[in-house]
Amino acid sequence: MSKYTSPLITLTISIILLAACTKKQAEEPKPVVPEKPGIQVSYAATIQPIFQARCAGCHAPGRKASAAWSFDGYGTVTANAARIKQVVLVSKTMPLGGTLSAADLQSIKDWFDQGMKQ
Ligand code: HEC
Structure with a gap:
């Protein structure tokens, strides 16, 4: 073997392996990130x-x-958070004469639970 043959073979094998690895990674499905319970409101x-x-x-x-x-x-909402929680989520006396949808109630609950993000 010439003194150049061995490094060339090594290089060729390396490139093939690298290409194989790269291709394999690209084909693998992305891991499914579980959705956080409750969307940031x-x-x-x-x-x-x-x-x-x-x-x-x-x-x-x-x-x-x-x-x-x-x-x-x-x-005016955050300053009265405790009273609003009470009448909207606990006693459900507000809105007076009506009801909020389940989705709205969930959003309001999540918003309070998440610290009333502005
Ligand atoms: C149709 C009119 C009406 C609507 C709509 C309404 N309210 Fe009221 N609300 C009132 C009245 C009248 C009072 C005072 C008498 C009472 O407490 O029942 C009141 C009282 C309140 C109080 C004070 C309760 C306390 O004990 O200090 C809060 C807080 C409140 N409402 C929040 C809300 C919120 C939040 C909504 C919307 C989701 C809402 N209200 C919708 C008429 C309404």
Whole structure:
């Protein structure tokens, strides 16, 4: 064997092995990442629209129930979190004269549980 043959063979085998490995990796299915229970809920994207549609009619400043709770932005919700949780999630007396969908209730619960993200 010439003194160049052996390194050449080694190199060729290395390239073939490398190519085989790379191809194998590319073909392997991606591991399925289990979804976190409960999607991250934000005030701006999810909670504000629900409260705007379902609570503001009575609780916006100047409306008939604004004395009980004045709904006027993020701060007015977080500052009254305990009372809102109580009437929406526990006693379910609000929204007065109506009900929230199961999906809305879940979003509100998740939002409180996740620390009321703005
Ligand atoms: C149809 C009108 C109406 C709607 C809609 C409504 N409320 Fe009320 N809410 C009232 C009235 C009237 C009161 C005061 C009397 C009472 O507590 O029943 C009140 C009281 C409250 C209180 C004070 C409770 C306490 O014990 O201090 C909170 C908090 C509240 N509502 C939250 C909400 C939230 C959150 C929504 C929307 C999911 C909502 N309300 C929808 C009429 C309404």
